[in-house]
Amino acid sequence: MTQAPAEPAVKDPDSRAKPGVMVAVLAFSGIVIASMQTLVIPVIPQLPTLLDAAPADTAWAVTATLLAATIVTPIVGRLADMYGKRRMLLGSLALMVIGSVIAALATSLAPLIAARVLQGLASGVIPLGISIMRDELPKERLGAATATMSSSLGVGAAFGMPAAALIADKADWHVLFWTSAGLGVIALALVAVVIPASKMHPGGRFDLIGATGLSAALVCLLLAISKGSDWGWSSGLALGLFSAAAVLLAAWGVFELRTGEPMVDLRTAARRPVLLTNLAAAAFGFAMFSIQLALPQLLQTPEATGYGLGKSMLVAGLAMAPQGLVMFFVAKPSAKISARYGAKVTLLLGALTVAVGYVIGVFLMAEIWQLILVSAIIGAGIGMAYGAIPTLIMGNVPASETAAANSLNVLIRGFGTTIASAIAGLILAGVTMTLGGHELPSQDAFRIVLGIGAAAALVAGALAALLPRQKPGVHAHH
Structure with missing residues (x-):
């Protein structure tokens, strides 16, 4: 096995940043990446006019990012374990900045899609951040730090959409990408200064x-x-x-x-705790995306339907923001539950909380405060789960495979969101009512989507219940 070249090291081991600063920098990087993934959504309806292209073609501005993220996440995870997590983190953020600048300069569809591919290649930042935390943080800090890093996905998505809607409403759409580039440069600089070189990167042959x-x-x-x-x-x-x-x-x-030396160690991935956790992650990915698809659309449905709230995209985006806040604030309490009772219990509680939120949503959808409440309850459950899942993964894989295992988990969770998008899209497009000659999703369509979200959460809970009993705290497998 060949030894990987050493990563650029920090000046002095004693000069390393405090754990709290490292967690803040990594979580900020995760928020930047998560917000990048949603920033184009407010302008999608206008892209055909802005870029003189067909709507089916402009939809690739979203699809290209999804495909790039799917391809690169497991590859970056494996390379990070081999050659250094900090190096891969810096490279991912650099690609995001380059992609943002190209998009900010784009005046036609082709360069925009190329830019969105580059941005998608940065999607491994969150699993990389969690893996760096395992290497660098004391064991007693790891649970809360992991939960905080995981919650950055929800925080970035929740705040990215209203911020993007506001910018798109008040300024040229290119400003969205200049903003993304600026945030990426800040994250890149902070990581370069604060995050130390990986201690563990054994090298090897890339598959x-x-x-x-x-x-x-x-x-x-x-x-x-x-x-x-x-x-x-x-x-x-x-x-x-x-x-x-x-x-x-x-x-x-x-x-x-x-x-x-496989790309993915399937024997490790097939272990009962790892396999069940990954399947639960897919179910949670489905459950999280169901509310993110249904709630904004219900808020923007015309009041004349009798159930829509007739709000603007900006208001709809702002209504999603509390979900991200709740995900962030449940990170520490959920880590304490994991430390005391085990991450299995936290995952099960998260699943039940999400299911309760969806069931309430089926009956409470007449007022904006009701939808915010439902979204917040679901966010609390997702936050608990997303903190517990990496803990369960890291407790059952060797330290040398941390980044690859976390990246595979994120990939599988992404499949859940993709399937949720397809199924919810079919229901909202197929179960409709007519208003002024236009087909709109009916109230039953929204209730079906919420009901399916509850079912996905219950599936995740059943998978969590099947996990073997685990000693409380974070215990890495070696």
Whole structure:
């Protein structure tokens, strides 16, 4: 096994930042990346006019980021374990800044899509941050720090949308990307100054065949899921992509089990605690995205329907902000629950909380405060779960595979959100009512989406209940 070159080190080991400062910098970086993923949403309806392109083509401004993120997350995780997590973190943030600048200068669709691909390549920041925390923080600080880093995903998404809506409403749309670039530069500088070089990066041979095979399979699968409703689920293209994904994944799995230094250690991933935690993460990803799709659309549905609230996109975005705040503030309490009773208990409590929130939402959707309450309850449950999931993963994988295991978990959670988007989109487009000659999602459509969100949370809870009993606290597997 070859030894990886040393990462650029900090000046003096004794000059390392305090744990609280490191956590703040990593969480800020996570928020920047999460907000980047949603900042284009407010201008999607206007992109065909702004860029003189067809709506089906401008939708790639979102799809391209999703595909890039899916491909790069497991690859960056593996490279981080081999060659240094700080190095990969700096590289990811640099790609986000470059992509933001290209998007800020774009006047046509092609460069914008290229820029969104580069931004998507930065999506490994949150699992990288959690992995760095495992290397650098004392054990007693790790649980709360992990929960805080995980919550940055919700905080960034919750605040990114209203902020983007406000900027898009008051200024040229390019300002969105200049803002993203500026925040990325700040995060890049803070990481360079505060975060120390990784202590553990044993090197090794990168599994190029495994990375290529996994990437090809994921692209086929995600394209089929995200575009299936547009193409037709029974169309030759959709069925062909699903078939190609199945064949590629099967071949990839056989290869990974036979190679000496695999891209993903499938034997570790198949351990009962890791497998169940990853499946629960997918269910939580589905549950989290269901409310993020349904609530803004319900808020913006015209009041003339009798159930819509007729609010602007800015108000709809602001109504989502409390969810992000709640996710952030439950990080420490959920870490204390994990420390005392074990992360399994925290995950189960999170699932039940999300399910309760969705059930309340089925009946309370007439006033804006009701929707904010429902969103906040769901956010509390998601926050608990997202803090517990990395703890469960890190407690059952070797320290040398931390970044790869966390990245795989984020990838699987992303599948949950993608499937939620496809299913919710089908329901909201298919269960409709007519107003002024326009088809709009009916109240039953929103209730069905919320009900499915509750079901996903209950599935996550059942998976959590099947996890083996775990001693309280964070105990890394070696």
